[in-house]
Amino acid sequence: MTPDKTKALSADPTHAMEKDIAFKVEDLNVYYGEKQALKKIKVDIPTHSVTAIIGPSGCGKSTFLRCLNRMNELLPNFRIEGEIIFDGQNIYDKNVDVIDVRQRIGMVFQKPNPFPKSIYENVAYGLRIQGIKKRDLLDNIVEMSLKKAAIWDEVKDRLAHPALALSGGQQQRLCIARALAVEPEVLLLDEPTSAIDPIATGRIEELLRELVKSYTIVMVTHNMQQAARVSGSTAYFLLGELIEFDETSKIFTNPGDRRTEDYITGRFG
Amino acid sequence: MTKPRQWIERTIEVGLFLSALLSVLVTLGIVGVLLFETVGFFKTVPLLDFLTDTEWTPLFSEKHYGILPLFSGTFLTTSIAMAVALPVGLISAIYLSEYASRRVRTILKPILEILAAIPTVVYGYFALIFVTPLLQKVIPGLSGFNALSPGIVMGIMIVPIVSSLSEDAMHAVPAGLKEGGYALGSTRLQVATQVVLPAAFSGVVSSFILGISRAVGETMIVAIAAGLQPRLTLNPLVPIETVTAYIVQVSMGDTPTGTIEYQTIFAAGMSLFLLTFVLNIVSYLLRKRFREVYD
Numbered sequence: 270m271t272p273d274k275t276k277a278l279s280a281d282p283t284h285a286m287e288k289d290i291a292f293k294v295e296d297l298n299v300y301y302g303e304k305q306a307l308k309k310i311k312v313d314i315p316t317h318s319v320t321a322i323i324g325p326s327g328c329g330k331s332t333f334l335r336c337l338n339r340m341n342e343l344l345p346n347f348r349i350e351g352e353i354i355f356d357g358q359n360i361y362d363k364n365v366d367v368i369d370v371r372q373r374i375g376m377v378f379q380k381p382n383p384f385p386k387s388i389y390e391n392v393a394y395g396l397r398i399q400g401i402k403k404r405d406l407l408d409n410i411v412e413m414s415l416k417k418a419a420i421w422d423e424v425k426d427r428l429a430h431p432a433l434a435l436s437g438g439q440q441q442r443l444c445i446a447r448a449l450a451v452e453p454e455v456l457l458l459d460e461p462t463s464a465i466d467p468i469a470t471g472r473i474e475e476l477l478r479e480l481v482k483s484y485t486i487v488m489v490t491h492n493m494q495q496a497a498r499v500s501g502s503t504a505y506f507l508l509g510e511l512i513e514f515d516e517t518s519k520i521f522t523n524p525g526d527r528r529t530e531d532y533i534t535g536r537f538g
Numbered sequence: 539m540t541k542p543r544q545w546i547e548r549t550i551e552v553g554l555f556l557s558a559l560l561s562v563l564v565t566l567g568i569v570g571v572l573l574f575e576t577v578g579f580f581k582t583v584p585l586l587d588f589l590t591d592t593e594w595t596p597l598f599s600e601k602h603y604g605i606l607p608l609f610s611g612t613f614l615t616t617s618i619a620m621a622v623a624l625p626v627g628l629i630s631a632i633y634l635s636e637y638a639s640r641r642v643r644t645i646l647k648p649i650l651e652i653l654a655a656i657p658t659v660v661y662g663y664f665a666l667i668f669v670t671p672l673l674q675k676v677i678p679g680l681s682g683f684n685a686l687s688p689g690i691v692m693g694i695m696i697v698p699i700v701s702s703l704s705e706d707a708m709h710a711v712p713a714g715l716k717e718g719g720y721a722l723g724s725t726r727l728q729v730a731t732q733v734v735l736p737a738a739f740s741g742v743v744s745s746f747i748l749g750i751s752r753a754v755g756e757t758m759i760v761a762i763a764a765g766l767q768p769r770l771t772l773n774p775l776v777p778i779e780t781v782t783a784y785i786v787q788v789s790m791g792d793t794p795t796g797t798i799e800y801q802t803i804f805a806a807g808m809s810l811f812l813l814t815f816v817l818n819i820v821s822y823l824l825r826k827r828f829r830e831v832y833d
C-alpha cells in the first residue's frame with residue numbers, strides 16, 4: 270500500500286505538531302474489570318486537525334476515543350487512571366460536569382444511530398434538551414447544521430420525514446449534523462464510514478476535510494487509505510499501547526517503529 | 539435412508555397443525571355459542587332498548603335490559619385501575635430499564651411480577667375489608683361497596699402487566715440509540731423519556747392496552763367489592779356493577795337454561811367480547827403504525 274501523501278489533509282502537514290493542543294493525555298490507564306484495555310497512554314492531540322487512530326481490532330481505539338468525552342463511564346465495570354486535559358482542565362475532575370463535557374465534545378458512532386424521530390427533530394434534539402424552544406432559533410440551527418453536514422440539499426424538502434427512512438450514508442451525515450447542532454468544539458468519530466458504501470464514504474471524507482477548518486476531529490478508522498487521505502496526524506495503537514504518534518505523512522512513509530511499519534505495510538493486522 | 543425421517547417430519551407437521559386447528563376451533567365454538575344465545579336474546583329485547591335503556595334489571599319483576607349501567611360500571615373501574623396502573627407501571631418500567639443496576643433488576647422484577655400471580659379473589663377481599671375502610675377514613679361519603687376501592691386494587695394488580703411489557707420494550711431499544719442521546723449531553727432522565735420511551739412507544743402502548751383489556755375483563759375483584767348494583771353513574775363512591783360482575787352473579791344463581799335471564803349473560807358477554815376485540819385491533823394497528831425498524 271502506498272498512501273498518497275498529497276491528499277493528506279492538514280492545511281500545513283509539516284507543522285501539524287506545532288499546533289495548539291486540544292487534548293493533553295497523561296498516563297492514561299483504562300480497565301474493564303480486571304482487564305487493562307489501555308496502558309500508560311501519553312499523547313497531545315492537536316486542535317483544528319484530523320487525528321486518525323489506527324490499529325488492529327481490539328487494540329483499544331474505541332476505548333481511547335470514548336475516554337475523550339467520558340462515554341465509557343456508562344459501562345458498569347469501567348475504571349480509569351490518569352488525566353485528560355481539555356481546555357486547561359482534567360475532564361475527569363470531580364467538579365467537571367459530564368453533561369458539559371459531552372456537549373463540548375461531540376461524538377459520531379460506527380453504526381448510524383438516528384433517533385426514531387423526524388429528520389428535523391433529530392437535529393433539534395440536542396437543543397431541545399438544553400431547553401431551547403424558540404421555533405425560529407431551532408429552525409436556523411437545524412438548517413445551518415444540516416448545511417455544515419452537507420446533507421441540507423437532500424433533505425430540505427422532507428424535514429418532517431422519519432430519519433430512519435434515509436440511506437445509511439445519509440443517516441450518518443444526519444448524525445454528524447445532530448452532533449454539530451449543539452456547537453461542540455471537538456468531533457469524535459468511531460469508524461464513521463465502516464457501515465456505509467464507498468460513495469457515501471467519499472462524501473463523508475470530503476465533509477471532514479471541510480469541517481476540520483472549524484473543529485478538532487479525532488477519528489478511529491480501520492481503513493489506512495482513509496487515515497492517509499483525511500488526517501493530519503495519526504496514532505497507532507497495538508494491544509492497548511500507543512506505539513507511535515506522528516504526522517500522518519511521516520507514519521505512512523517513514524514510521525519510527527518497526528511494529529507500525531509492519532501494520533501499515535499489511536504484514537500484520 | 540431418508541424415508542423414516544421424512545415420515546417423522548410429516549407427522550410432527552400434521553400434529554402441530556392439528557393443535558393449531560384445535561385452538562381455532564375452540565375459539566370459533568365459543569364465538570358460535572355466544573352468537574347463538576345473543577341472537578336468541580335479541581329476539582325478545584330490541585337492540586335499541588339494549589343500547590339506550592338506562593336501567594338493567596333483568597332479575598327483577600319490572601324488567602329493563604339497558605346495558606349502559608353495566609358499561610358505565612366497567613368504564614368506571616377500568617378508568618380508576620388504569621389511572622393507577624399506567625403511571626406506576628410506566629415509572630417502574632423506566633426505573634427498572636434505565637436506572638436500576640442489573641442486580642436490583644433481577645431481584646425487583648420477579649417480586650413485581652408476583653403481584654400478577656396473586657389470586658384475584660384475594661385482591662377482592664383485600665379491597666373490601668382493607669382498602670375500603672381505609673378510604674372511608676379519608677372520604678366520609680364512601681359506601682361500603684364502591685368503584686373506587688376495587689378500581690385502585692385492580693390497578694395495583696395490573697401494574698406488573700404494564701411495567702413488565704413496557705420494560706421489555708424499553709430494554710430492546712438498541713444501546714447505540716441511548717449512546718447517541720448521552721453523547722449529545724442528555725441526562726439519564728432525558729435519555730429515558732426522550733430517546734428510550736419514544737423508541738419503545740409501540741410496546742409501551744401495547745402494554746397499556748393489554749392492561750385495559752385485563753381491567754375490562756376482571757371479574758372477581760369487582761364482584762366482591764363493587765356492590766352488584768347496576769347503576770348508570772360516573773360517581774366512584776357508590777355501589778355499581780360491571781359487565782363481568784353481572785355475568786358471574788347470574789351464573790352463580792340458579793337461572794334455568796334458555797330463559798331470557800340466562801340469555802342476558804350471553805348478550806353481556808358478547809358486548810364484552812366486542813369491546814376487547816376492538817381494543818386488540820387498536821393495539822395491533824398502533825403497533826403496526828409505530829413499529830420502528832432496527833436491524
Ligand SMILES: Nc1ncnc2c1ncn2[C@@H]1O[C@H](COP(=O)(O)OP(=O)(O)O)[C@@H](O)[C@H]1O
Binds near residue numbers: 304306330
Ligand atoms: N464493555 C467492555 N467490557 C469489557 N471489555 C471491553 C469492553 N469494551 C471493550 N473491551 C475490551 O477492551 C479491548 C479494547 O476494545 P476496543 O476499544 O473496543 O478496541 P477497538 O476499538 O480497537 O477494536 C478489547 O480487548 C475489548 O474486548
Ligand SMILES: [Mg+2]
Binds near residue numbers: 330331332
Ligand atoms: Mg472499535
